[in-house]
Every structure is written in structure tokens, then in C-alpha cells.
Amino acid sequence: xxxxxxxxxxxxxxxxxxxxxxxxxxxxxxxxxxxxxxxxxxxxxxxxxxxxxxxxxxxxxxxxxxxxxxxxxxxxxxxxxxxxxxxxxxxxxxxxxxxxxxxxxxxxxxxxxxxxxxxxxxxxxxxxxxxxxxxxxxxxxxxxxxxxxxxxxxxxxxxxxxxxxxxxxxxxxxxxxxxxxxxxxxxxxxxxxxxxxxxxxxxxxxxxxxxxxxxxxxxxxxxxxxxxxxxxxxxxxxxxxxxxxxxxxxxxxxxxxxxxxxxxxxxxxxxxxxxxxxxxxxxxxxxxxxxx
Amino acid sequence: xxxxxxxxxxxxxxxxxxxxxxxxxxxxxxxxxxxxxxxxxxxxxxxxxxxxxxxxxxxxxxxxxxxxxxxxxxxxxxxxxxxxxxxxxxxxxxxxxxxxxxxxxxxxxxxxxxxxxxxxxxxxxxxxxxxxxxxxxxxxxxxxxxxxxxxxxxxxxxxxxxxxxxxxxxxxxxxxxxxxxxxxxxxxxxxxxxxxxxxxxxxxxxxxxxxxxxxxxxxxxxxxxxxxxxxxxxxxxxxxxxxxxxxxxxxxxxxxxxxxxxxxxxxxxxxxxxxxxxxxxxxxxxxxxxxx
DNA sequence: TATTTTTTATACTTCAAGTCTAAAAAATAA
DNA sequence: TTATTTTTTAGACTTGAAGTATAAAAAATA
Numbered sequence: 001x002x003x004x005x006x007x008x009x010x011x012x013x014x015x016x017x018x019x020x021x022x023x024x025x026x027x028x029x030x031x032x033x034x035x036x037x038x039x040x041x042x043x044x045x046x047x048x049x050x051x052x053x054x055x056x057x058x059x060x061x062x063x064x065x066x067x068x069x070x071x072x073x074x075x076x077x078x079x080x081x082x083x084x085x086x087x088x089x090x091x092x093x094x095x096x097x098x099x100x101x102x103x104x105x106x107x108x109x110x111x112x113x114x115x116x117x118x119x120x121x122x123x124x125x126x127x128x129x130x131x132x133x134x135x136x137x138x139x140x141x142x143x144x145x146x147x148x149x150x151x152x153x154x155x156x157x158x159x160x161x162x163x164x165x166x167x168x169x170x171x172x173x174x175x176x177x178x179x180x181x182x183x184x185x186x187x188x189x190x191x192x193x194x195x196x197x198x199x200x201x202x203x204x205x206x207x208x209x210x211x212x213x214x215x216x217x218x219x220x221x222x223x224x225x226x227x228x229x230x231x232x233x234x235x236x237x238x239x240x241x242x243x244x245x246x247x248x249x250x251x252x253x254x255x256x257x258x259x260x261x262x263x264x265x266x267x268x269x270x271x272x273x274x275x276x277x278x279x280x281x282x283x284x285x286x287x288x289x290x291x292x
Numbered sequence: 293x294x295x296x297x298x299x300x301x302x303x304x305x306x307x308x309x310x311x312x313x314x315x316x317x318x319x320x321x322x323x324x325x326x327x328x329x330x331x332x333x334x335x336x337x338x339x340x341x342x343x344x345x346x347x348x349x350x351x352x353x354x355x356x357x358x359x360x361x362x363x364x365x366x367x368x369x370x371x372x373x374x375x376x377x378x379x380x381x382x383x384x385x386x387x388x389x390x391x392x393x394x395x396x397x398x399x400x401x402x403x404x405x406x407x408x409x410x411x412x413x414x415x416x417x418x419x420x421x422x423x424x425x426x427x428x429x430x431x432x433x434x435x436x437x438x439x440x441x442x443x444x445x446x447x448x449x450x451x452x453x454x455x456x457x458x459x460x461x462x463x464x465x466x467x468x469x470x471x472x473x474x475x476x477x478x479x480x481x482x483x484x485x486x487x488x489x490x491x492x493x494x495x496x497x498x499x500x501x502x503x504x505x506x507x508x509x510x511x512x513x514x515x516x517x518x519x520x521x522x523x524x525x526x527x528x529x530x531x532x533x534x535x536x537x538x539x540x541x542x543x544x545x546x547x548x549x550x551x552x553x554x555x556x557x558x559x560x561x562x563x564x565x566x567x568x569x570x571x572x573x574x575x576x577x578x579x580x581x582x583x584x
Numbered sequence: 585t586a587t588t589t590t591t592t593a594t595a596c597t598t599c600a601a602g603t604c605t606a607a608a609a610a611a612t613a614a
Numbered sequence: 615t616t617a618t619t620t621t622t623t624a625g626a627c628t629t630g631a632a633g634t635a636t637a638a639a640a641a642a643t644a
Contacts, residue, residue, distance in 0.1 A: 038603095
């Protein structure tokens with residue numbers, strides 16, 4: 001990273017950790033980093049952008065540490081997983097990020113929101129994958145469900161702990177406890193999954209903020225869907241999808257038509273097994289429409 | 293509630309729901325409620341106070357609804373519990389409160405923080421109690437653990453669902469799923485509990501913002517502790533506790549002494565079974581010290 | 585009707601975010 | 615080295631929201 005940029009993020013990082021994100025003004029950062037206002041705005045458009053830069057370095061650090069922890073170990077070793085998960089919690093705590101994660105929900109900055117969404121999705125995906133490593137292939141279909149529950153438990157335990165205690169609980173203890181508790185759930189394999197297959201992958205697709213790219217992905221998903229519907233000979237429902245596909249691909253998509261068809265689409269697929277996929281597609285489509 | 297106050301909170305409530313808490317300026321509220329700035333500040337010292345007033349009415353509504361749902365039903369009926377838990381989630385969703393809960397973490401308003409802490413503690417306590425209703429007395433020792441995990445799972449599932457879908461998931465479905473998943477955990481009774489006995493009650497004690505009251509509670513807890521230590525003949529450790537008790541009760545507590553003893557206290561009890569209780573007491577004590 | 589309380593309109597202060605500019609300093613090219 | 619370009623600086627300026635202050639009007643109460 002550009003040394004001046006680093007000088008700024010370092011200063012901001014110190015202040016955010018010590019005093020909190022919302023409590024730190026840009027002026028504070030300027031004073032701490034000993035730079036002029038113009039310089040700051042030369043590198044960042046806002047405090048939020050500066051925060052993203054910081055969080056990215058923290059992410060990289062966490063990722064490296066996780067790789068280190070796995071080095072030379074058996075990837076099915078539960079203890080490795082526990083300490084790997086704890087790495088991120090420790091990072092959060094060390095950098096006082098919990099408070100920041102809170103402030104983000106209140107911010108209406110779309111970039112920042114997208115950043116956090118992407119992060120969370122990545123983290124869950126990673127944990128799901130590792131659960132399969134540890135608990136075997138038969139875990140695959142439920143891995144996302146379990147990753148979600150595991151992280152939910154861990155965070156809530158930490159939150160509640162902090163309600164009443166001022167000592168810090170060792171993160172590994174929490175992770176280990178949550179995992180132990182959930183083991184009977186994980187082992188009980190014959191259950192119906194909550195989240196649809198590939199839920200997180202599909203989610204990631206819709207996280208792009210580049211509308212051209214998003215449109216491409218939308219078209220891909222629509223054409224996949226239409227193929228699937230063709231196979232199942234659901235011609236009636238397929239009409240809608242094919243229409244959307246054609247219209248989105250055309251030179252000048254007619255907005256009013258797309259809007260109208262999107263509105264009906266959800267109703268058409270209500271109750272079908274495609275309901276969820278449709279819901280994601282519709283969401284993406286509206287975003288693309290906004291950009292047209 | 294005073295009709296004018298209600299007029300203001302109603303307007304604010306509308307705006308918070310529609311546009312979000314952070315996005316609503318006080319001026320917006322004045323316009324919506326058709327009142328002058330002075331009137332607003334006549335009833336609330338800040339936007340946060342206004343928010344608390346709103347949340348209190350929502351709380352009451354949720355509480356009433358839960359009582360209704362239990363009317364004439366068997367309190368051990370799992371389905372009642374599920375819909376009772378869902379009540380609050382529906383409230384949150386209906387009033388768009390999730391975003392608000394986020395913004396609170398970023399606020400440095402102590403009253404607001406205390407309010408949320410108290411709310412969360414109450415909710416967990418309530419769920420823990422109800423878990424005992426449904427799963428029997430043998431659940432008592434683990435009820436808090438399970439309440440924490442259950443709420444953690446529920447919230448995380450909803451969060452992740454909202455990452456990728458734009459349809460709203462029926463809250464009862466989520467609650468039912470989480471509860472079903474956790475049943476093997478709940479039924480496996482012979483585990484070590486994570487949260488100490490009465491954790492939440494103890495936590496509630498430390499939520500008061502009235503320092504006099506807090507001091508009284510601190511004294512009560514110290515004297516309980518010293519009695520317990522006496523029974524166990526831990527004279528050495530008891531010296532510290534008894535000293536603190538006497539000093540806090542004295543007319544003019546010597547701050548420097550208290551500070552110094554509090555610092556050692558944690559080390560003295562490190563590793564003992566009192567570690568957690570001590571940690572809470574120390575936390576309270578520091579708050580009381582701040583007020584002296 | 586007289587008095588007190590509440591409400592209003594408006595001006596004011598404070599504070600932080602962010603823009604703009606002209607000059608100084610530093611980096612780079614010739 | 616000198617000339618040119620880029621980066622940095624200091625500080626003035628705009629905007630917008632929070633919150634304070636005040637005197638007059640309106641409403642409630644005695």
C-alpha cells in the first residue's frame with residue numbers, strides 16, 4: 001500500500017480501536033496522522049472508505065493466520081477448525097470491530113453494506129466448507145445450515161457474556177463449546193435442510209455493485225432457469241422466464257414490461273420449488289432495472 | 293400517554309419505519325408531526341429518548357400479544373412457545389427495528405445502551421423460563437445456555453436469509469426450525485453448563501443506572517459472597533471481600549484503597565469457581581467508584 | 585378575567601463533513 | 615541543474631443537523 005495511505009489508515013485504525021468508529025471525526029484522523037484535510041480526501045472519499053481499507057488489511061491478516069494454523073495439520077482435525085474460527089473473533093476483539101459492525105447497520109452507505117455482506121457470506125462459506133472437511137461428505141448438504149447456526153450461537157454467546165462480565169472470555173472456549181453443543185445436531189444427518197442448495201454462492205452473485213456484470217449474471221441465471229424448466233416441461237411458467245431473458249438481452253429493454261412481468265413472476269412461482277431461486281433473481285433484476 | 297407526546301412518537305415511528313432511524317432528522321419529525329422544535333425538546337431530550345419511548349410501546353404490545361397467545365393453552369405446548377417467540381420477531385420486522393438495533397451499537401448514548409441491554413436480558417430470561425415450561429425441570433440448569441443458542445440461531449438465520457432473498461421468511465418457520473434443530477442439544481441433559489447459575493439475574497442487577505441503588509446491590513452481593521466464603525473457610529480470599537464491604541459501607545470510602553484492592557481481587561480469585569461472580573462484582577464496583 | 589403553562593416561530597451556536605483554492609513542497613523528467 | 619507535474623498544505627467556505635434561547639401567541643387553568 002502507498003506509504004501515505006498506510007500512514008492514514010494506521011492512524012485511523014488506532015483511533016477507531018481506542019475510541020470507536022462513530023466517535024472518531026475525520027479531523028481526529030487528520031491530527032493523529034499529521035496530514036491536511038486535502039490529503040485525506042485525496043485517498044478516501046469518506047470515513048467509510050477508509051474503514052473498508054482497514055478492514056481489508058485485517059481480513060488479509062486473518063486469512064494468513066488461518067492458513068498458518070492449517071499448515072502441516074490434518075484438515076479433518078476439529079481442533080484446527082476451532083482455532084481457525086477463533087482467529088476471526090480474536091481479530092474482531094483485538095481491533096474492537098464489534099462496535100464497528102454495529103455502526104454499519106445504521107450507515108446508509110451502500111458500498112459499506114455490500115462489503116460487509118460479502119465478508120459475511122465469505123466467512124460462512126468458508127466455515128461450511130471446513131465443516132465438510134471435519135465431518136465428512138455427508139455433511140455437505142447441511143453445511144450451510146450448520147455454519148449459520150454455529151456462527152449465530154458463537155456470536156450470541158459472546159454478546160450475552162459481555163452483557164454481564166467484564167472479563168474477556170477466551171474465544172476458543174466459546175467456539176469449542178458451541179461446536180460441542182451442535183455436534184448432535186450435525187451428526188443427525190437425515191433432516192431437511194433450511195437453506196437451499198448453493199444458497200451462499202447464489203448470494204455472492206447478487207453482491208456485485210457493477211451493473212453491467214450484474215446484468216450478465218442475471219442473464220446467465222435466467223437462461224439456466226429456462227433450461228431447467230424446459231426439461232421439466234413447465235412451459236407455462238417458462239414463458240415468463242424466456243420473455244425476461246429476451247427482453248434483458250435486447251438493445252433497448254422496455255422497462256414498463258419488465259417491471260410488470262417481474263411483479264407477476266413471484267406469484268406465478270409461489271409454492272413451487274423454484275420460489276427461492278425466483279426470489280433471488282427478482283431481487284437482482286430490480287437492481288439491474290434501477291441502473292437502466 | 294400525553295396526547296402531544298403520542299402525536300410526536302407516532303410521527304417519529306412512521307418515519308423511522310419508512311426511512312430508518314439514522315436517516316430521519318429531528319426536523320423531519322417536526323414536519324411530520326406538525327410541531328415546533330421547542331415542543332419536541334419539551335418532551336424529549338434527544339432523538340434517542342424519543343426512540344426509547346417508541347420501543348417501550350412496542351414492547352408492551354409484544355408482551356400483551358404473548359399473553360394472549362398463552363391464554364387457555366397448555367404452557368408446555370411447544371407450538372405456543374414458537375408463536376410467542378415469533379411475536380417479537382414479527383414486531384421487529386413490522387416496525388423495521390432490525391436496522392435500529394444496528395444503529396444503537398454505534399451510538400454512544402448510555403441510556404439507550406442500557407435500555408437495549410435490559411431488553412435483551414429480559415427476553416432471554418423469558419425464553420429460558422419458557423424452555424423450562426416446555427422441556428421440564430431438568431432443563432432448568434441449561435435453560436439460559438439454550439435460550440442464548442436458540443436466539444443466536446434464529447437471528448443469524450434471518451440475517452443470512454436476508455442476505456440473499458427479498459421475500460420475507462415466515463418467522464414461525466424460522467423459530468420452529470431452530471427449535472427442532474436444537475432439540476437433540478436440549479435433550480442431551482448431562483452436559484456442563486456454559487453460563488453460571490443465575491447469570492442473567494446477576495446481569496440485571498448491574499444494569500441499573502442509579503448509582504445509589506447500584507451501591508446497595510453491590511453491598512448485598514459482597515456480603516453474600518463473604519458469607520459463602522466463610523462457610524467454605526476460605527479466610528485468605530475473604531479478607532479482600534470483607535475489606536471491600538466495610539470500605540464501601542463507610543461514610544467516606546477511600547478511593548485509592550478501593551481501586552487498588554479491586555485490581556488485586558481478580559488475580560486472587562483467578563481460576564477459582566468464583567472467578568465469574570467476582571468479575572461481575574468488580575465491574576459493578578468500578579461503576580460505583582466512578583460515581584463517588 | 586387573570587395567571588400559568590404550553591406552543592410557536594425564528595434566530596442563534598456548535599460541530600462535523602465535505603469542497604475549493606492558491607501557494608508550498610516534493611517528485612519526476614529533460 | 616532546471617522545468618514540469620504531482621502531491622500536500624492551510625485555511626476559508628458551504629452545508630446540514632443538533633441543540634439552545636427567546637419573545638410572542640395560544641391554550642389551559644384558576
